Amino acid sequence: MDHLYRATEHKPSGALKAGSKSLVLEAVSKRFGNARALDTVTLHVEPGELVSLLGPSGCGKTTTLRLIAGFDFPDTGTVHIGGTDVSALPPNKRGLGMVFQNYSLFPHMTVGENIGFGLRMAGAKKADIAAATKRMLDLIRLPEYGERRIAQLSGGQQQRVALARAIINDPSVLLLDEPLGALDKNLREGMQFEIRRLQQNLGITSVMVTHDQEEAMTMSDRVVVMNHGRVVQVGAPRDVYDRPRNRFVAEFLGAANIFACRVNARSAQAITVTTQPAGGEPGVELTLPLPQSLQHDLPNIIEAAVRPEKIALNAPKPGHRQFPGRIVQHVFRGSQHSYELDVPGLGSGVLAYQQAFSTDHVGHARGEAVTLSFAPHDMIALEPDEVPLSAKGGHTTFAGHASPLASEGAR
CATH class of the missing domain: 2.40.50.140 (Nucleic acid-binding proteins)
Incomplete structure (x- = not known):
């Protein structure tokens, strides 16, 4: 079966921002010891598109995300962002934003300090950090929460803060690793629309890992179904559902x-x-x-x-x-x-x-x-x-x- 999937005619539903970049994996493979985690996977993600990697545990979706992020490096193949080969670059040199399943927020910092952390690490001026943090608080609909502690927030509010921290540096690609896995069912369903709204409004090229079929179908421009380290089918959610390949x-x-x-x-x-x-x-x-x-x-x-x-x-x-x-x-x-x-x-x-x-x-x-x-x-x-x-x-x-x-x- 051909494992090459492209989307040359696909247009994401959100408005593209000026800095939106494509993401391309070309013939990427990865082994851990004798275990084959990825088998010659090629995938093109268009600028401003949200693509979900969907599949059961052990299918290769998390390994794919780690290779994009730079936490692991491919044995074969390349990773390109905006036409630049980043395969050998460390995570901090790839211009990415990432939201983890457990959010990884700093409990000793306020909400505003958490959101502005990336800009502080980049050496931005205090006034610029304050202005950008305020914009993020407005964007995630928590304008009055800047001085609160993380422990004072609900799960859904923490998830929004983690998202704001990931996008404040204007990343070329946003990575979402099971971003709603820690939330209960009702809150998770509401946050699906919230994340999708933000992603479309900002036009950020995004890749999300999930094992939740409903989550992938609700939020994605395209779904990438994976199994045993291979891409099985790629397409718009309705197309993959109505016309399963196997x-x-x-x-x-x-x-x-x-x-x-x-x-x-x-x-x-x-x-x-x-x-x-x-x-x-x-x-x-x-x-x-x-x-x-x-x-x-x-x-x-x-x-x-x-x-x-x-x-x-x-x-x-x-x-x-x-x-x-x-x-x-x-x-x-x-x-x-x-x-x-x-x-x-x-x-x-x-x-x-x-x-x-x-x-x-x-x-x-x-x-x-x-x-x-x-x-x-x-x-x-x-x-x-x-x-x-x-x-x-x-x-x-x-x-x-x-x-x-x-x-x-x-x-």
């Missing part, structure tokens, strides 16, 4: 129904397949769009995925594929109902999500017969996974597997 991406970015299929025929634009349910029951024939990546290397057996929210119950539309099914399990999750179904030809354990407050939704009871339907283009042919699967996010059903909702309901 099973790993489909699983990691939310829930997916995945079906084994035998390829019967192909054209330039589509393939005809027959599903292969577990237990030897007859499959059904489907026509799927043929991804560009499979044009020249199409296996005889592939996997196909459809998201649970793409599946309608008792609400077929013209042109949609329809299947009879039966409700096996039901879980209410507040904003949605999760149904598990047995569907002849597709198998058991098929998930369908229905919005709880939609006027189109009518509740379904266990054992009820229903009609399941989805648009043909919502079932995606997947590439074979190139590397072994590691820790997975979300939930995947595979025809014939044990009940997914039974275990969820027990949690």
Whole structure:
């Protein structure tokens, strides 16, 4: 698989500042002893863009950030900022700002002293430091907090101070290492929009490391999905979610129904397949769009995925594929109902999500017969996974597997 990803046509949604710079990793590799942490990763980040490195523990995202920051150096390849090779430069010579997961604020200093620390280390004049600190306090919406101690702040306020300290020196690239990991769920969701607002207003080229799928999808111009030291897929959040490249991406970015299929025929634009349910029951024939990546290397057996929210119950539309099914399990999750179904030809354990407050939704009871339907283009042919699967996010059903909702309901 080609591990080179570029974004020459991508334009970040924020306004670019004059000093916005590109970030380029070219064929970067890194080993620690016998362990391969990164395997020939190439990535281009456009000026003013916010890119998230997303993946499970051990996928290489933190190593990538450390190579950008200068805390480690690549075994092969180069790191360029604004066209300058910085691969051998120490962190303080790269013009970066960084926000750590634990914020690393100085408890013996006031909020204002923390924010202005970088300018003091750079030898700026007191008047300039004071003026810049005031601007930062206004920017993070804490104008009256300059004399407070760090211990007097909430977690969200500390996070804003850490962000202000990172950007006061006008960095060429901002690095965010799990910046919201120390916050509770409600506060974390609010701070996602706060950080995104600041990044877009300032137009700073930014790279964020996270294992939180929602965080990456909410905040990013592009998402870089990584696994086993490799880049698996890069794209806008919606594109990566709607068109996962392989099973790993489909699983990691939310829930997916995945079906084994035998390829019967192909054209330039589509393939005809027959599903292969577990237990030897007859499959059904489907026509799927043929991804560009499979044009020249199409296996005889592939996997196909459809998201649970793409599946309608008792609400077929013209042109949609329809299947009879039966409700096996039901879980209410507040904003949605999760149904598990047995569907002849597709198998058991098929998930369908229905919005709880939609006027189109009518509740379904266990054992009820229903009609399941989805648009043909919502079932995606997947590439074979190139590397072994590691820790997975979300939930995947595979025809014939044990009940997914039974275990969820027990949690």
